[in-house]
Amino acid sequence: MSSTTTAPGRRGRTPLPARLGRAAALAVLALGAVLSLVPFAWMLIASTHSSSELFHSPPPFLPGGDLLRNLVHLQDTIGFGRVLLNSLGIAVVYTALSALLSAMCGYGLAKYRFRGRGLLLGLVLATMMIPLQVLLVPLFQMMASLGWIDSYQAVIVPFLANSFGILLMRQGFLDFPDELLESARIDGSGELRTFYRVVLPCVRPQLGALVIFTFMGQWNSFIWPLLMLNTEDRYTVPVALNTLTGLTHVDYSGLMLGSFLATLPLMVLFLVFQRQFVAGLLGGALKG
Amino acid sequence: MTSPPVSLRERAAAVQAAPTRRRRSPRTAAWLFAGPATALFVAFFAYPLGASLYQSFTARRDGADVWVGLDQYRRLLHDPAFLHSLVNTGLILAVQVPVMIGLALVLAVLLNQSWLRFRAGWRAVFFLPAITTLVAYAVVFQVLLRTDGGLANQFLQALGLDPVDWLNSPTWARISLIGSVTWRWTGYNAVILLAGLHAIGRDQYEAAALDGAGPVRTYTGVILPQLRPVVLFCVITSTIGTLQLFDENYVLTRGGPGDATLTPVVYLYKVGFQQLDFGYAAAIAWVVVLIIAAVSLLQFRLYGRERRR
Numbered sequence: 237m238s239s240t241t242t243a244p245g246r247r248g249r250t251p252l253p254a255r256l257g258r259a260a261a262l263a264v265l266a267l268g269a270v271l272s273l274v275p276f277a278w279m280l281i282a283s284t285h286s287s288s289e290l291f292h293s294p295p296p297f298l299p300g301g302d303l304l305r306n307l308v309h310l311q312d313t314i315g316f317g318r319v320l321l322n323s324l325g326i327a328v329v330y331t332a333l334s335a336l337l338s339a340m341c342g343y344g345l346a347k348y349r350f351r352g353r354g355l356l357l358g359l360v361l362a363t364m365m366i367p368l369q370v371l372l373v374p375l376f377q378m379m380a381s382l383g384w385i386d387s388y389q390a391v392i393v394p395f396l397a398n399s400f401g402i403l404l405m406r407q408g409f410l411d412f413p414d415e416l417l418e419s420a421r422i423d424g425s426g427e428l429r430t431f432y433r434v435v436l437p438c439v440r441p442q443l444g445a446l447v448i449f450t451f452m453g454q455w456n457s458f459i460w461p462l463l464m465l466n467t468e469d470r471y472t473v474p475v476a477l478n479t480l481t482g483l484t485h486v487d488y489s490g491l492m493l494g495s496f497l498a499t500l501p502l503m504v505l506f507l508v509f510q511r512q513f514v515a516g517l518l519g520g521a522l523k524g
Numbered sequence: 525m526t527s528p529p530v531s532l533r534e535r536a537a538a539v540q541a542a543p544t545r546r547r548r549s550p551r552t553a554a555w556l557f558a559g560p561a562t563a564l565f566v567a568f569f570a571y572p573l574g575a576s577l578y579q580s581f582t583a584r585r586d587g588a589d590v591w592v593g594l595d596q597y598r599r600l601l602h603d604p605a606f607l608h609s610l611v612n613t614g615l616i617l618a619v620q621v622p623v624m625i626g627l628a629l630v631l632a633v634l635l636n637q638s639w640l641r642f643r644a645g646w647r648a649v650f651f652l653p654a655i656t657t658l659v660a661y662a663v664v665f666q667v668l669l670r671t672d673g674g675l676a677n678q679f680l681q682a683l684g685l686d687p688v689d690w691l692n693s694p695t696w697a698r699i700s701l702i703g704s705v706t707w708r709w710t711g712y713n714a715v716i717l718l719a720g721l722h723a724i725g726r727d728q729y730e731a732a733a734l735d736g737a738g739p740v741r742t743y744t745g746v747i748l749p750q751l752r753p754v755v756l757f758c759v760i761t762s763t764i765g766t767l768q769l770f771d772e773n774y775v776l777t778r779g780g781p782g783d784a785t786l787t788p789v790v791y792l793y794k795v796g797f798q799q800l801d802f803g804y805a806a807a808i809a810w811v812v813v814l815i816i817a818a819v820s821l822l823q824f825r826l827y828g829r830e831r832r833r
Contacts, residue, residue: 291673344558367768370809374572397564427553495660
């Protein structure tokens with residue numbers, strides 16, 4: 237009796253050991269998912285209770301009725317609406333400029349041979365290895381001498397050239413056929429025009445990944461805006477929330493609510509653009 | 525040869541050689557694209573980098589920066605706080621990175637099972653910690669790990685165990701730090717590894733199955749060896765991340781209690797922005813840079829060798 241004759245009859249049912257294996261695998265995944273989600277669930281629940289209730293025994297497991305009160309309080313203490321707008325504005329401007337610069341530089345590196353190209357590529361790679369904190373003191377002194385402290389451009393400009401973005405875009409452009417560029421040149425299209433009309437539309441996936449990445453990075457950025465911004469109505473969300481942690485009487489519910497609201501846009505963004513995000517994450521790690 | 529140019533390339537050369545059109549030379553065009561980013565790199569990266577290197581050879585004496593040669597670096601050799609920070613980093617590298625990569629591999633393999641439903645949903649759940657805003661992360665862990673009434677201790681007490689001083693005892697603070705870093709980055713690595721698994725063709729699994737290999741043998745014998753470059757990529761990025769560790773321990777413990785969770789980068793931040801000892805902070809920074817460069821070089825060598833296989 238060959239195995240092929242028995243196979244069709246058994247196809248509908250999974251054998252017992254395999255089913256046990258699947259159950260065990262699901263149990264491990266479920267445990268991991270619970271561990272991943274508990275802090276978020278707790279954030280959500282905590283933001284609907286008053287601060288004093290959070291540390292009661294037993295702790296509240298269900299949403300309470302203080303959400304609106306916490307929201308109003310958050311608005312009163314740190315002007316949450318204004319702060320949210322600041323974060324959004326900074327992140328959008330930064331992302332647009334930085335993605336454009338990354339795409340242009342990546343294109344230059346991928347498609348032209350020029351003196352200093354190797355040096356530039358080395359500089360780009362070096363930035364990835366240098367921790368930001370190495371630059372903090374001299375950059376701070378630079379901003380002070382430019383008179384940029386407490387301004388939005390101090391948050392945006394110094395990190396516009398983004399090495400990860402440049403490398404990601406360069407990887408995308410390397411695959412673009414040179415013949416197409418040549419024929420565009422022969423048709424009399426200028427270099428810039430070729431870039432915007434012909435090349436850029438072809439790397440939309442990489443560009444999409446880069447935009448999401450850059451936005452998230454800027455949205456979450458903490459140390460640099462903390463050092464640069466001094467006036468409360470210029471704060472970004474993380475900086476404003478941080479001021480709440482330093483008080484003697486910490487408003488934990490407000491903090492949890494603010495933290496949840498700060499994370500929410502990124503959750504939505506990630507869920508919508510999951511594919512592009514994962515592609516960007518690899519950043520050419522899989523390609524030779 | 526005087527015949528008219530026929531091939532594409534010759535025509536292109538002819539067009540480019542023609543002096544009639546206003547056309548940028550390729551070199552000018554290259555800098556048109558790469559120039560803006562390069563200028564920003566020079567102004568806001570190369571210059572401050574050089575400035576910090578210079579600073580590391582100076583010290584502030586009587587209100588002026590004076591050249592002190594290697595004094596700041598010599599100071600580091602006898603600074604217990606700095607040495608502690610190196611030991612802490614070594615500990616995290618030895619314990620946290622292998623545990624995290626191991627867990628991430630398990631998750632990735634489980635998420636790669638063809639029978640699993642809602643895979644995108646699972647993946648999103650595991651990735652969520654990596655996109656959490658730093659301050660949110662800090663707040664939620666401080667509340668969870670609060671000694672008095674925190675959720676973690678309430679859970680222990682419900683099980684009849686003694687509460688733990690999560691963030692204030694040196695040993696537990698280290699464990700909390702390792703746990704919270706693992707919480708934040710395991711899913712991130714699992715998603716990268718999962719993408720690596722996707723890149724391995726279906727036929728490989730089928731071939732292994734035809735040879736009579738069970739699911740475990742298929743993975744240990746056939747699939748995981750092919751995943752080595754991606755695993756190595758994760759190890760490299762995690763190692764560099766650990767050597768630069770700042771966010772997690774700065775917001776959770778400020779490097780304390782004592783120096784129990786101090787890392788070099790948190791230390792340099794404290795020296796620079798709290799003690800305003802810029803020269804010394806710069807020296808710490810450059811030692812960190814050298815360590816990262818050495819470790820990365822070593823790992824990139826391994827990575828290169830792996831790729832050539």
